[in-house]
Amino acid sequence: MIDHYKIARQRMVETQLIPRGIKDKRVLDAVRKVPRHLFVDEAFYGQAYGDSPLPIGEEQTISQPFMVAVMTEALELKGDERVLELGTGSGYQTAILAELCHKVFSIERISSLAGRARKVLDKLGYGNVVVRIGDGTLGWKEEAPFDAIIVTAGAPEIPQPLTEQLKIGGRLVIPAGGEFMQSLIRVRKTENGIEKEDLGGCRFVKLIGEHGWKVEKEGYEY
Ligand code: SAH
Numbered sequence: 742m743i744d745h746y747k748i749a750r751q752r753m754v755e756t757q758l759i760p761r762g763i764k765d766k767r768v769l770d771a772v773r774k775v776p777r778h779l780f781v782d783e784a785f786y787g788q789a790y791g792d793s794p795l796p797i798g799e800e801q802t803i804s805q806p807f808m809v810a811v812m813t814e815a816l817e818l819k820g821d822e823r824v825l826e827l828g829t830g831s832g833y834q835t836a837i838l839a840e841l842c843h844k845v846f847s848i849e850r851i852s853s854l855a856g857r858a859r860k861v862l863d864k865l866g867y868g869n870v871v872v873r874i875g876d877g878t879l880g881w882k883e884e885a886p887f888d889a890i891i892v893t894a895g896a897p898e899i900p901q902p903l904t905e906q907l908k909i910g911g912r913l914v915i916p917a918g919g920e921f922m923q924s925l926i927r928v929r930k931t932e933n934g935i936e937k938e939d940l941g942g943c944r945f946v947k948l949i950g951e952h953g954w955k956v957e958k959e960g961y962e963y
Contacts, residue, residue, distance in 0.1 A: 746778055749790035753806055757792050763810045767818070771840040772810055777803075779861055780831035799851050801946055803831040804893060808943060812891055815914045815927050815940060818842045822888035825906065827877030827948065832858025834893055839867040846884050848877035850949060878950035880906040887911060895923040895945035900952030904928060904935055916945045920954070 750773050763769060778789035781803055785795050794802040804812075813834070816824070822842040829835055829849035835858065838845045849855040852874045859872050873881070877892070878900040885906035892903070892915040899917055907913050907930045916923035925940040947954045 746776060746790070747773075750774075750777070753790045753792075757807050758810050761807060763807075763814055765814045767820075767841055768810055768814050768837075771813070771837045772806065774840065775833065775836045776865070777806065777833055779865070780833040780836070780858075797831045797854065799854055801830055801851070801854060803833050804945075809834050809837060811940065812893070812914050812925070813837055813841065815925075816889040816891060816912050818889060823884070825877075825881055825884070825887040825890045825903075826893070827891070827903075828893035829855055829858045829872055830893065832862050832872075834891070835870055835872070836862060836865060836867055838891070839870050842889070843869065845870045846881050846887070847872045848875055848881060850874065850876060876950035876953075878902065878948065878952035882906070889913070890915075892916065892948060893945065894948035894953070895920070895943075896948040896953050898952075899926065899928060900948075900950075902952060904930060914940075916943050920947065 754769050754773055778786045781789055781795050794805045797803050818841040823844050824838050824842045826847040829847040835845055835847045855872050855874045862870050880902035886908040888908055888911050890903050890913040895916040903913055909930055911930050913928040915926055917926050918924050923943055925943045927938045927940055929936045949956055
């Protein structure tokens with residue numbers, strides 16, 4: 742039987758990722774492999790390999806495939822890393838990370854999203870992922886330090902616990918800036934301190950928490 746989704750993924754890599762400069766072969770292979778459609782509602786299956794973010798409920802979105810590839814490539818994963826992820830959301834980025842590192846520690850503040858992501862990740866057999874519900878801006882102290890940290894929601898500034906919980910030589914990728922527009926920042930922790938690099942403009946939903954934006958809606962507090 743022809744796997745139309747697999748063909749759509751190949752096409753996505755060839756038209757959206759390679760021409761825009763994604764080079765890491767392991768990242769491209771992971772995007773070719775992970776069935777993105779399973780991380781969205783069935784009503785969106787037909788759009789799952791398009792060039793855009795999609796709604797996943799709770800006013801949150803699954804990131805644009807290109808953005809997932811850019812952020813993942815920026816983490817420079819080789820395979821043996823322990824990675825912290827903030828904003829599990831649909832779990833798609835989590836699955837990509839799980840393909841490329843040793844273990845993923847993922848934190849999501851909205852329990853219904855965390856539960857749904859967990860189910861899909863289990864169904865696909867990702868045993869190297871731990872999902873926790875909570876405020877990721879505090880990091881995950883018991884499991885720190887991490888080789889790499891990825892934040893998939895926009896922060897007003899870089900949460901201090903995250904740089905503290907990064908290993909020397911580690912990379913942190915985070916959208917930081919205003920409520921509606923941010924810059925994608927890569928932080929490298931060196932012996933001499935923190936180096937920051939601007940990887941370009943981006944637009945993410947808000948990172949809400951103690952070291953993020955403050956809660957603006959009733960009902961999502963924990
Ligand atoms: N990587 C996800 C992106 C989801 S959108 C995907 O592609 O599906 C960003 C997610 O960050 C949302 O699910 C939101 O609830 C979550 N989030 C926001 N603030 C958070 C925080 N402080 N800790 C953990 N998750 C947070």
